[in-house]
Amino acid sequence: MIEVNNLHKTFKSKKNTVVALDGLSFTAKDGEITGILGPNGAGKTTCLRTLYGLLEADEGSAIIDGISVTEQPLAARAKLGIFPDKFGLYERLTAYEQIDYFASIHGLQGAAKKSAIEQVIKDLDMEALAHRKTAGFSQGQRMKVTLAQALVHQPQNFVLDEPTRGLDVMSTRVLREYLSRFKEKGHCILFSSHVMQEVAALCDRVIIVSNGKLAAQGTPQELCDLAGKTQLEDAFVKLIGSDEGVAA
């Protein structure tokens, strides 16, 4: 479970001050897929980076499975699987070696590590890729490797920052399917996205973020009802466009 309470974050530079998060609060529950929607610059990535402990909030807290990110960043991170905003691969390593690397960082070793790696490779149907160097992989193949390395230690919570960006239909389906299966096992999944159809199809709950604040939250259907629209996209535009929607 991921809890975010009243997060404030301001970036100051000599010339200007940007308020990225302005009192954002939400909860992502176990066994649910929670989507963060928001226009560009709404503070989605800042929020997720605060969750990873890369950024320190000015105020408020992020708590993962009861562990405060600010107080015990390493312990909190151990509970997380991360699919970052920009993901790169170690191009001189094979897919297997890269997954192995992240498994070891999470403290897996010996037979347990080996079976965990083999399991995740099988789940993602990437046996054919496993022993190839990752240089020259397609976007879909890169996504699989990144997904595998994030999930090899079977984290309770899984955070994805715009995972479907640049993916073709087939890869998106693989990802979606995998996330659903992961949810079934009772894990908590939090992901940010721009793509409405995807959010509508996949998410149990949607959090709409605008200007660093929570604009609305609920199931996709609840949001549509709240905005009085039939399409989530229209509801989204209405909710971030007017202050009326800041209800929930």
Added chain:
Amino acid sequence: MIQFKALLKKELKEAFRDKRALMVAMMMAIMAPIMIFAMSKMMIKEMVSTPAVYVKITGSEYAPKLIKALADDNIKLFSDVPTDDAMLWDERNIQLTIPETFAQDMMDGKRIDVYLNADFSEKSMSAPLRRIKAAINQYAQTIGYKRLLVRGIDVNLLRPVNLIEQDTSSPSSNFLMISMMLGLYLLMAAFMSGLSVAIDTSAGERERNVLEMLLCQPVSTLKIVLAKLSCASTIAFIGVLLTISLTFASIGFVDLTKIGASFSLDLSAVVIIVAMLLPICFLASALQLFFSFQAKSFKEAQSSVTMVVMIPAMLPFIMTFIDDKPKWFDWVPVTGQSLIMEDIFKGLAVDWTNLALTTLITIILTAVLVVTLAKKLTSEKVVQSLS
């Protein structure tokens, strides 16, 4: 420990698979013996050979024995000059005038005046002129001694004071040149060999978007920095080892005895030098990582790190121009090691306190750099510059 092992294993794997970076690293090592080989070959050629000198001698027919003595020293008549060199020697215009009365005066035991005309201020002529003077003096002295000897007089009467020159630069200054060069080169190798690996693992990883992922993992930045440092310094150290062994292998092909030099570092000296350079490898890699992580891009890292690293690598070079070395040179990293190496090459005893002190300071400096860097990596500034 599992984490550190995994981090290090991955760094080493990547480094050894990066053929280009490895090639750059080993280039230094391969260049070293070639350079030293070429330099010593050149030096030997210059030292051993006495190139022919052509003198315009007037009255050579009056003193055939003197002419022969000169010829033994490769000082020849201008009439024998090969056409290629004729212009040069005509221009140099060294003239030796032997009087008509040479033979008669010699018989009579009179002093004979022989004239040497040349432009003595011309630098390029100093060596030939010195040889001509020495040859004639030698010739005159030999005859003088013989005259005394036939009169039953000890020739030592002519030399009340005898100056014996003892060269303290043991075993020979030429040898020292070669080993000093090796010393400078070893320090350079320590600094240059790991360079590309260090940049690739820091600024390179940031540019390839893998650093953010790593920083999000439940692993302390200190471990990350230590793994990267160990990897880069391993490569640097391999560079040093390779330089030293290749030099030893190649120096066997140069006949150093021709210039009265020998290259015989004993094993214990080599062990001391290698052990001394190990902390330097770590310091060099720490410096490189430190500045490379600060750079905004791979390219910026390459230029800034190369510049920063050149300074300590150049220190020993600069030092050779400073005659009166301040005391702190003894224990400052790089200069300290360089001075100790100089002592070892000169065959002097190693100053263990200096060695310990400079090693300690090198290690402390490295530790400070590592801790600062680990701290910097947790700061928001680094994260913000990720995207």
